[in-house]
Amino acid sequence: MTFDALLFDCDGVLVDSEAITNGVLCTMLNEAGWALTSADCLQLFIGKTVRSEAARIEAHTGQPLTDAWMAAFYARRDARLRAELQPIDGALQTVRAVHQRLQGRIACASGADRKKVEMQLQMTGLAPYFAGRVFSGHEMPRSKPAPDVYLAAAQALGVAPACCLVLEDTVTGVQAGCAAGATVLGFCPPGIGHASAEDLRAAGAVQVLQALHELPAWLEGAPCRC
Structure with a gap:
């Protein structure tokens, strides 16, 4: 059977889609003050939700992971996906x-x-x-x-x-x-x-x-x- x-x-x-999504995430985390490479970002976040890593993100950026930040991430991510997926x-x-x-x-x-x-x-x-x-x-x-x-x-x-x-x-x-x-x-x-x-x-x-x-x-x- x-x-x-x-x-x-x-x-x-x-x-x-993974490289596209993680590319946007890496860019935005660097903009927020967390200096990490694309490879490091992929290794840390592959298969995980962004919100599930909120504590890690906040520790490295010194900023709260707000709904507004997440909304901006989703908007930039979706724009890249629509263009490149x-x-x-x-x-x-x-x-x-x-x-x-x-x-x-x-x-x-x-x-x-x-x-x-x-x-x-x-x-x-x-x-x-x-x-x-x-x-x-x-x-x-x-x-x-x-x-x-x-x-x-x-x-x-x-x-x-x-x-x-x-x-x-x-x-x-x-x-x-x-x-x-x-x-x-x-x-x-x-x-x-x-x-x-x-x-x-x-x-x-x-x-x-x-x-x-x-x-x-x-x-x-x-x-x-x-």
Whole structure:
């Protein structure tokens, strides 16, 4: 028996957005007085919400993380995404194939805010395949690495978490999928992956894919615990 549902992360899995978002964040943190490089910013914030790191930001900038600052970040981030965002190679074909194979039992479970996720899916032509099945960690009691967003997605699909396959590109995300009781595949495309294959496996990924087009074939032959 194969898996009954597939739960996709969004950033870094379906869309190539991580460098864009973190670039804006790095610029704004430097403007606020925290001198850090793009590489340091990516390492610190990949897979996390900005608000979850409020204490760290405030300690380095000496300023409170206000709603106004967050609103400015979202506005600058979204403008860059609208101008530059591209799908991960093979995303549309892979999602279409998996959607058909699993009879629509797929979802997008992201740690990002809903507005960003839905905008990105719309921009890349992926939105129809996730209509009504987009879940944001911002709307959950806890964000990744807690399992809340994946548990909510599985429940909405009417599938036990143990019968779900999760695709994630960050250690935080892999930890969230594992904590939900799902089987987790890591995703580490050459030149784009922001976590190493070794780190993803250490976090609990059963295997690491390097390209999205590998997913349907892997799903075809995969065993399931349910």
